[in-house]
Amino acid sequence: MSFNRKKNRHPTAQKTSSTSKPTSRGLEPTGLPLLQYSSLLGTCTLLMGFNILFLPRTSLVISPLTSLLPPPSSSLDKPQHPFLDPLTANPILTTAWWTIGAVIICGWWAGWMKHWYKFSRAIKDDVSLTPEIKLRAHTDAWLSTIAVSVALYVLLILFGAPIISHHAQTYLLALLVALLTVLAPLYALGRPNFESDPDSMIRRLTWFRLFAELSPRNHWERAAVYPAVGSVLGCWVSAIPIALDWDRPWQAWPLTCAVGAMTGFMFGGLASLATNVVVSLANEEMGQTAAPPVEKKRS
Amino acid sequence: MARYVTTIILVILFSLHGIGLWLFTRGFLLTRLSLSEISGCHPLSQCTMEPTHKRAIVLIIDALRFDFVSPTYPSPKSPHHHGVLTLPGELTEKFPDRSFIFNAYSDPPTTTLQRIKGITTGSLPTFVDLGSNFAGSEIDEDSIIRQLRNQGKKVAFMGDDTWMSVFPTSFHPNMTFPYDSFNVEDLHTVDEGVIRHLFPLVTQRAAYQWDFIVGHFLGVDHVGHRLGPSHEAMHAKLKQMDSVLRSLVDKIDDDTLLVVMGDHGMDLRGDHGGDGVHETSSALWIYSKSSALSIPTLESSPSIPSSLLSKTSFPGMPNPHRSVQQIDIVPTLALLLGLPIPFNNLGTVIPELFIRTDEAPDLLATALRLNGEQVHRYLEAYRASASGAELDGAWEGLEQTFAEASTGAGHALFVRHALIVCRHLWAQFNSILMILGLSVIVASLVVAWQFFKKLEQLQESEWESWTFVISRRALIAMSFAASLGFGLGTLGPIGISALELTVWLIAAAVSLAVIDFTRPSFDSLPSLPLILILHSISFFSNSFTFWEDRIVLYLALSAIAPNLLTGISAPTPRLRYRVIGFSLLCALCVRLMALSTVCREEQQPYCRVTFYASSSLAAPPLLILILVLPVTLTLPNTVRRFLQISKSDQELAPVFLEYFFRAVWVAGSICWMLEWAETSLIGGEQYASVFRQCRSAISWAAMVSVSFGGLSIWWIFPLCLKVQRQPPTETGGTTQVQIIGFANTFGSPYLIFILLFFSLLYVDTQLTGQVTLSLGLIAFLSWLEIVDSVRDIKSLNAAVAKATSPGNAIESLNTSPGSESTPQFSSELIFPSLLALHTFFATGHQSTFPSIQWKTAFLLTSSKTAFVSPILVILNTFGPHIFFAMASALIASWNVVPLPDPSQSRSVSKNALRVGVGVSAYFVSLLLGSALAAAFLRRHLMVWKVFAPRFMAAAAGVIAVDVGVAIGLLVGLSRVVTVVGRVFGQIGSRR
DSSP states (O other): OTTHHHHHHHHHHHHHHHHHHHHTSTTSTTSOOHHHHHHHHHHHHHHHHHHHHTGGGGGGTSHHHHTTSOOOOOOOSSOOOGGGHHHHHOHHHHHHHHHHHHHHHHHHHHHHHHHHHHHHTTOOOOTTOOHHHHHHHHHHHHHHHHHHHHHHHHHHHHTTOOSSSOHHHHHHHHHHHHHHHHHHHHHHHOOOOOOOSHHHHHHHHHHHHHHTSOOOOSHHHHHHHHHHHHHHHHHHHTTGGGGSTTOOGGGSTTHHHHHHHHHHHHHHHHHHHHHHHHHHHHHHHHHHHSOOOOTTTTO | OHHHHHHHHHHHHHHHHHHHHHHHHHHHSOOOOOOOOOOOOOSSSOOSOOOSOSEEEEEEETTOBHHHHOSSOOSSOOTTTSSSSOHHHHHHHHOTTTEEEEEEEOOSSOOHHHHHHHHHHOOOOOGGGGGGGTTOOOOOSOOHHHHHHHTTOOEEEEEETHHHHHSTTTSOGGGEEEEOSOOTTOSSHHHHHHHHHHHHHHHTHHHHOOSEEEEEEOHHHHHHHHHOSSSHHHHHHHHHHHHHHHHHHHHSOTTEEEEEEOSSOOOTTSOOSSOOHHHHEEEEEEEESSSOSSOTTTTTOTTSOGGGSOEEOOTTOSSOEEEEEGGGHHHHHHHHTTOOOOTTOOOOOOGGGGOOSTTOTHHHHHHHHHHHHHHHHHHHHHHHSTTGGGGHHHHHHHHHHHHHOOSHHHHHHHHHHHHHHHHHHTSOOOHHHHHHHHHHHHHHHHHHHHHHHHHHHSOTTHHHHHHHHHHHHHHHHHHHHHHHHHHHHTTOOSSSOHHHHHHHHHHHHHHHHHHHHHOOOOTTTTSOOHHHHHHHHGGGSHHHHHTHHHHHHHHHHHHHHHHHHHHHTOSSHHHHHHHHHHHHHHHHHHHHHTTOOOOOGGGTTSOOOOSSSBTTBOSOOHHHHHHHHHHHHHHHHHHHHHHHHTTOOOTHHHHIIIIIIHHHHHHHHHHHHHHHHHHTTTTOHHHHHHHHHHHHHHHHHHHHIIIIIIHHHHHHSOOOOEEEEEOOBTTBOOOEEEEETGGGTTHHHHHHHHHHHHHHHHHTSOHHHHHHHHHHHHHHHHHHHHHHHHHHHHHHHHHHHHOSSHHHHHHHHHHSOGGGSOOOIIIIIHHHHHHHHHHHHHTTOOSSSTTSOGGGGGSSOSSOOTTHHHHHHHHHHHHHHHHHHHHTTHHHHTTOOOOSHHHHHHHHHHHHHHHHHHHHHHHHHHHHHHHHHHHHTTTSTTIIIIIHHHHHHHHHHHHHHHHHHHIIIIIIIHHHHHHHHHHHHHHHHHO
16 A cells, blocks of 8 residues: 555656756756856855855944944953954844845845756746736745744754743744755745645655755756755754853854854855766766767657 | 673673773872871971960861851852851951951862861872772871871860771770761761760860860751752751850860861752862861960051962852961961971961961961971972872972072962972873773774674674684683783883783783774775764863763754654655654654753853752752653553554553553652652651651662562563464364564563663652653654664665566565664664763763762662662662663664564574664763873863763763663573574474
């Protein structure tokens, strides 16, 4: 009985792999446009870096917010660089700014990811799509991101985030990680559901393959999975310095984890670019020697 | 057969652990040579001063912290212990020239035996002495008691019998009144005994002719250990001490000097042993009834340089207070009584007691000169001794300070300098032994890895013969090494003894024999145990060691989380829900366990004590008092629910869980609720002894019925199987035999076996710990289900990948049993190891001495017994290690079917051995990390506070895990395998 699903799995697995085949030949129109991807990825990385270092300083400009900042603590025996003061003064405010920044950057990036997804699948922009459907795609993605952030919030608490205090900090971090990891795939692929029509099934299996088995098979999938994995790993690793007894303001929860997640996102993006370039170069090399591909019709 | 093979492998591995630990410990723990010279008087030189008093009474109020008697209090002021013992403050206010209060620094370890040695000899304790606190040991060094005896003076003693082990023959036989010191439950007997014998001596001095009285009160310390300093009992106790002192001050004559002191302080919860500021700040009050020792206008007097009057702030107090070293009392008392200063003394005379008039500052200069000369004599003698080379590095500086000392202040400077130098030096380590020990620990890890890999590769039939081959090789190597070692040992000294060299050579030879035979294979390196590596290297940072309880939670969750991903991509919905559901349950239990903690001192202010009601009250929190009975009552149902998954909730299991275990666990909870009722005096004083007797009786009944009744019933019928026979149907066929619980034939009886040990631990754990233990058990059972399901997923995926069609996949699954998968270290064994440590922390322990729960020593009896009490404390502390080491064998035996008969039994034995080796390797690598950290950082400021205690906890943890693995495999599992073989061997042959 339980193997029925197994049987079903095979054809779909073949299907997804075959659709991805053409894209793995980098220069074909169905692949990720590497040039555009690399330039926009550079922009995204720069924006994220700006977000980490400069966006929270906005509090200094907006006068109602300056009152929320405590005066820089100068009595410490190990004074920190004044550049960091506005970042560490109020961790909630700082994380909130980072989240706002991430909403903008990741929202913009999600649009491009969707564009490239359609491009890699050679899906034409359907003119018949009503604004309602487009809007639903948007709200679906954002609401699902919020749902994921709630799950992440629970996960963070399980990992040892405080249970009775610091809820705002923990939730903002969860939201930030959710934005970095799932917003773009949600918008591009659509939310997975448990209905049994073939479309839903393919989508669900793609989600499982990408984010549970962590096995991306083409350029676009790498571009989606690597930053997500990078964010999670970055967030995990950056919890380590919190325990050190250095008494530095930047060790406050959740600053290190938030910075780690965003840095992981940036490095994940760069890693996906590097891998994609290497793979395309290798494919090109092989494409010159191997027999010309025959499987053109499917796309 | 399998049992002998298991024994051989465990013996090889565990003796390597033992040898490594033994060598490292011999090199690491401190030694100081004690010189037996006695200070005497030469006719030509002055050896002491004119006495101010003929007699002295030294009263030690155990654990009298400085703020208990100080005239100012830290904020917030406690109504229970501040401003209660007010006599010293009042008298100092009134007679500043005759009464003095000091904040005295007690050298750690702040345990009574070490402090008695310090107070009488003026020397520094070494860390090794800590272990001998229960045994005591005679002082063979010079001491103030020795000096009194040399002068033919009579010394009277009453109170804590630790003194008798230190000075067995020094006290006057008619005036010696020792009382048992380790009965923490008894708050009054010792104190009443001291009071009863003290006053007759004081009032009828003519009859007794004593010269010196030592009285040692224990009540304050016992109240601290048992109830904490913030309890009414502490108020009553201090009030009693106050009234004793008041009447004593009334009754002593003018020639008697009164000294009242704490041997050490107590931390906020009332325990001591470490070097926290609350533990090292003890009170010292000196009172002279008639003659002035000092001048009233001391502060403004030019005769004392202010450098001699150091001050420190007690935490929370607004102003710093005059502070001394506790050992300073030794030279001070000696000179005030006209005795030579004891030979080994490193204390400085307390200057204000030697300023009698403004005109005669020579007195102080003389006292300090005598003090300086004595210390110099001591250092010279030490340098001439066998261990004299220790002083080489610092000798020049010492000599120079001494040569430059012409004034009193100069001598004081020299003595303090000598104290600092000696504190540094007597952290003396033997690096060769430490390196040898570490090398054996590393070798044991490599050997464990070899066993782990080799047992995976070998077939069930091969590994027994393989073990005999390596054991033969090991024996030959061992005998060569032993003869070589004794041969070399006679060659001459090379820094280590012949025994140590031989033992190391044996360990090296055995490891080489095993390692060489199996050849290192590096194919397993890709699955790097990241969590294990992070955990082991974390001990190099004091911060990570402080916060290890939170780090273990984080790592444990990191070990669970990957299963969520596996679960999501599971091929069938049933497996998906099982993996995700049990992972969440497991994670939830682990997280809830982490809510219970006794904070380390260093975790403040970021930690709140939740194991007890508060940081200063050693009672369970209210929530736990409400929760513990429901949790205990439903735990058997939860365990049954887990057994029902494999339908192995048959025969023995329901009987044991429903009646026996439920009764024992509830008895355990009731014992500790009675303890709570007893200490918080519910129903008044008169019921306390009733509660005490009830809980002794209940805990005896529970412990005895588990260790004899439960174990023997299990031994006779361990299996949880039910056999149903169905008669042949009308259409024909033979009798059908259906065995219910077949799928978990090995796991269910073994679970009952480890639950027997769990019950002992449960009864020996305080209420909060009982709740966290229950959660730990549920987390572990969930982990078994996760591991089982993940193995199913893997074999299903593998079968699908191999099969050409879906039909083939099912076929190939049916032909190959699921037990084919062998235990994996990173994904399966790390979590149980972390869970053991997590439970250790969640049951109110930390890697510090004060967190040892001495209360549990009195679970069965109201006074300390030589055999039972230490076992109970060890069981309470390292029970979680032992339990999860035993339980880990379930990873190899859970949901394994017994047929085909001999091969399945063998495979279970083999895999369980691998699990045991793996889990023990986890703890050995923690030991390696903490030993390396302690060795590298041995000059670190915090070595005795952080790194050495963690190393000791790791060493004890390895021993506990080894014991657990040995009991589990050699007693529990081997019995299960034997009985299963008997039952299914028959079935197989009948078929």
